[in-house]
Amino acid sequence: MSSELMGLIIAGPLLGGLAAAVWPNHARNIGLLSLLLASICAIALFSHIALTGHEANQLLGGWQAGLAIKLHADALSALMLALTAVAAIAVSIYATRYFGTQQQAARFWPLWLLLVSALNVLFLSADLFNIYVALELLGLSAVALTALGGKRESIKAALRYLLVGLLGSMSYLAGVAILYTALGTLDMQLVSQRISVDVSSALALLLMTGGLLLKTALFPLHFWLPAAHSNAPAPVSAALSALVVKAGFYLVLRLWTEVYPPALTPPGAILVGALGCAAILWGSWQALRAERLKLLAAYSTVAQLGYLFVGLALLVTTPPGEARDVIFGALVLMAITHGLAKSSLFLAIGVVQQHAGHDRVDQLDGTSQSLPATTFALALAGVALIGLPPSGAFLGKWHLLNASMDGGLWPVVLVVAVGSLLAAAYIFRVLGHAFGSTALASRPVNVAAEEWPALGLGLLATVFLGLGSAWLWDLMEVAR
Numbered sequence: 001m002s003s004e005l006m007g008l009i010i011a012g013p014l015l016g017g018l019a020a021a022v023w024p025n026h027a028r029n030i031g032l033l034s035l036l037l038a039s040i041c042a043i044a045l046f047s048h049i050a051l052t053g054h055e056a057n058q059l060l061g062g063w064q065a066g067l068a069i070k071l072h073a074d075a076l077s078a079l080m081l082a083l084t085a086v087a088a089i090a091v092s093i094y095a096t097r098y099f100g101t102q103q104q105a106a107r108f109w110p111l112w113l114l115l116v117s118a119l120n121v122l123f124l125s126a127d128l129f130n131i132y133v134a135l136e137l138l139g140l141s142a143v144a145l146t147a148l149g150g151k152r153e154s155i156k157a158a159l160r161y162l163l164v165g166l167l168g169s170m171s172y173l174a175g176v177a178i179l180y181t182a183l184g185t186l187d188m189q190l191v192s193q194r195i196s197v198d199v200s201s202a203l204a205l206l207l208m209t210g211g212l213l214l215k216t217a218l219f220p221l222h223f224w225l226p227a228a229h230s231n232a233p234a235p236v237s238a239a240l241s242a243l244v245v246k247a248g249f250y251l252v253l254r255l256w257t258e259v260y261p262p263a264l265t266p267p268g269a270i271l272v273g274a275l276g277c278a279a280i281l282w283g284s285w286q287a288l289r290a291e292r293l294k295l296l297a298a299y300s301t302v303a304q305l306g307y308l309f310v311g312l313a314l315l316v317t318t319p320p321g322e323a324r325d326v327i328f329g330a331l332v333l334m335a336i337t338h339g340l341a342k343s344s345l346f347l348a349i350g351v352v353q354q355h356a357g358h359d360r361v362d363q364l365d366g367t368s369q370s371l372p373a374t375t376f377a378l379a380l381a382g383v384a385l386i387g388l389p390p391s392g393a394f395l396g397k398w399h400l401l402n403a404s405m406d407g408g409l410w411p412v413v414l415v416v417a418v419g420s421l422l423a424a425a426y427i428f429r430v431l432g433h434a435f436g437s438t439a440l441a442s443r444p445v446n447v448a449a450e451e452w453p454a455l456g457l458g459l460l461a462t463v464f465l466g467l468g469s470a471w472l473w474d475l476m477e478v479a480r
Contacts, residue, residue: 234350273313
């Protein structure tokens with residue numbers, strides 16, 4: 001049963017996207033139905049793996065292992081599929097109001113469904129070349145969605161995103177080619193068994209990791225992200241920040257911990273950790289200085305990615321054991337929390353932008369009066385981004401700080417503390433203006449379609465992943 005679910009998770013949005021392109025007048029209904037089907041299947045697969053602890057495999061095309069397209073789902077990939085499902089449903093509900101005209105909907109839905117399908121393929125692929133194909137589909141659909149704004153800035157940001165994405169894909173593919181030449185296989189499980197410490201494996205790891213870091217926008221390779229995320233339509237920005245960049249981090253995590261353990265060296269991990277620290281400080285500082293809400297949120301993504309890569313560096317330099325397991329759990333919890341919180345933040349910003357006509361931070365006075373649910377969603381997302389209790393990010397940061405102190409890595413402790421203070425500064429700067437006394441002029445809001453998606457995601461990131469994270473921690477025991 002779980003094997004059939006994997007096929008539906010991929011085929012649902014893919015066929016829905018084709019149907020939405022053929023029948024544009026019904027694109028919205030087709031999109032919602034196909035995403036609902038895929039999301040139900042993703043949640044069912046997640047529940048099956050969480051309850052039984054059994055992984056799922058499927059060979060497509062009628063071929064034997066080694067020739068067939070292999071799909072594989074374990075606890076970590078199932079968790080990423082569940083995150084994609086939840087965020088995609090919320091974004092889709094919001095998009096029904098954001099893209100109000102038939103022409104806008106006809107452009108959005110086929111691309112959006114292709115992006116979700118590409119994400120699902122990426123999380124389920126067990127072959128390094130199939131991952132490359134998924135990365136290409138994901139990048140092209142993300143670029144096209146970024147350009148939907150139609151403005152000059154959106155087109156420029158999309159073109160830069162396209163060039164960066166192609167460069168990252170070429171680097172990744174070059175590494176895949178070197179691996180295939182050396183090992184004769186691209187199956188991730190077989191590669192992990194055959195890999196050895198030599199020049200070819202080190203070069204392949206360098207090329208693949210470099211391409212993925214470019215797509216993930218780790219500092220200083222983040223130069224394309226602020227423009228792309230801040231100029232894209234709000235539903236697209238939510239997907240890019242919550243899901244697309246997480247896909248790159250997910251692949252780096254898989255490569256470093258499962259495929260390449262014998263080829264990793266401490267200097268490489270230290271370098272990535274140092275870049276993560278720089279990302280935290282730079283991204284947080286730029287977010288504090290940003291004059292627009294969407295630009296603030298985009299730079300916040302740069303900073304939050306820094307925490308993930310600091311955690312990754314701690315993970316790969318920690319010997320196997322209980323301490324490493326705790327770091328792994330904290331890392332995954334922070335990634336999921338950030339995905340939900342950042343999608344909530346961008347959707348809430350979209351509501352403000354649509355109804356106030358701008359997203360300038362210093363002109364948000366009265367937002368709490370005109371858009372109370374949206375303001376609450378902004379606050380909930382801010383709690384998670386700062387890392388305050390009861391959010392999942394608080395638990396994740398707490399364990400990362402403990403691991404850093406146990407290892408005597410006091411500079412990392414200082415960076416995390418400063419980054420959290422800067423995050424508090426830019427979040428409270430926004431909320432300070434939002435609770436101003438001046439009334440915000442805005443048109444009526446559809447609470448169910450526009451405010452509830454952001455509010456629901458914010459509650460999941462704070463209350464659910466904070467107070468109710470025990471089940472998730474048990475699932476991560478399965479993932480390890």
